[in-house]
Amino acid sequence: MTVDGTIEFIAALLMLSGAVMALLSAIGIMRFPDVYTRSHAGTKSSTLAVLLTLLGAFIHFASDQGFYSVRLLLGIVFVFLTAPVAGHVIIRAAYRANVKMSDTTIEDELKGVLQQVKQDAEADRTETGEIMSEDKKEELKHQEE
Amino acid sequence: MIEIMLTLALTLYGIAIAISVIRTIIGPSLPDRIVALDMIGVMLVSCIAIISVSYGTKAFLEVILILAILAFISTIAFSKYIERGTIIDSRRDD
Numbered sequence: 001m002t003v004d005g006t007i008e009f010i011a012a013l014l015m016l017s018g019a020v021m022a023l024l025s026a027i028g029i030m031r032f033p034d035v036y037t038r039s040h041a042g043t044k045s046s047t048l049a050v051l052l053t054l055l056g057a058f059i060h061f062a063s064d065q066g067f068y069s070v071r072l073l074l075g076i077v078f079v080f081l082t083a084p085v086a087g088h089v090i091i092r093a094a095y096r097a098n099v100k101m102s103d104t105t106i107e108d109e110l111k112g113v114l115q116q117v118k119q120d121a122e123a124d125r126t127e128t129g130e131i132m133s134e135d136k137k138e139e140l141k142h143q144e145e
Numbered sequence: 146m147i148e149i150m151l152t153l154a155l156t157l158y159g160i161a162i163a164i165s166v167i168r169t170i171i172g173p174s175l176p177d178r179i180v181a182l183d184m185i186g187v188m189l190v191s192c193i194a195i196i197s198v199s200y201g202t203k204a205f206l207e208v209i210l211i212l213a214i215l216a217f218i219s220t221i222a223f224s225k226y227i228e229r230g231t232i233i234d235s236r237r238d239d
Contacts, residue, residue: 008147009146009147011198012146012147012150012151012154013150015150015151015154015191015194015195015198016150016153016154016157018154018191019153019154019155019156019157019158019161019191019195020157022157022158022161022188022191023157023158023160023161025161025184026160026161026162026164026165026184027164029164029165029168029180029181029184030164030167030168035174035176035177035180038168038177038180039180042180042181042183042184043180043183043184046184046187046188047187049187049188049191050187050188050190050191053154053191053194053195054190054191054194054209056194056198057194057195057197057198060198061198061203064201065201065203067203069203069206071206071207071209071210072194072206072209074210075190075194075206075209075210075213078210078213078214078217079187079190079213082213082217083183083187083217085217086183086216086217086220086221086224087180087183089220089221089224090176090179090180090183090220090223090224090227091176092224092228093176093224093225093227093228094174094176094227096227096228097175097176097227097228099174099176100174
């Protein structure tokens with residue numbers, strides 16, 4: 001096997017291992033019990049799959065046509081930056097929307113903290129929903145007394 | 146040899162996307178569906194990369210960037226919708 005053939009074989013192997021990672025993450029998204037665990041499979045391992053596949057394509061184009069594609073590198077960087085952010089945001093929205101956890105969940109440390117934050121925010125607002133200034137709060141306190 | 150490996154990789158990606166579509170359909174809650182949709186978008190990116198390698202053309206590489214950006218933006222928009230019920234906030238006091 002020539003040097004070029006070996007490099008192209010390595011590139012194809014990278015793409016194939018990326019596909020295997022994608023299949024594993026799809027199995028994970030099918031088998032995990034609730035949305036919080038599914039997001040692990042949906043964001044982490046599929047990001048690795050994209051990294052491996054795009055790296056394989058980059059190596060293939062570099063050795064085959066002598067073309068160093070900036071777009072592929074930019075795609076890798078972009079997916080690596082945005083996939084964890086998207087996973088975090090969607091899971092935060094799911095938690096705020098009270099999506100049920102699986103029955104095997106042992107502990108939910110965020111529960112008390114979130115209720116406290118909600119109470120504090122409600123204490124800061126008037127009945128019409130506007131934020132009160134500190135002076136107004138003092139006034140209200142005096143009136144109650 | 147390399148052709149076979151590329152075809153096999155595309156097949157595996159196809160199976161993975163099909164499984165994600167199943168999760169999108171049966172997913173019990175809306176965030177489940179959106180996680181699966183996000184995963185489909187990310188997998189399509191790598192499918193396009195493999196297709197452009199097997200065709201030996203550089204013409205599809207722009208599609209990768211556009212698809213990645215669209216998948217990210219749509220996930221953010223959906224999660225804003227789940228959290229607040231609106232996509233573009235007009236309230237300024239938070």
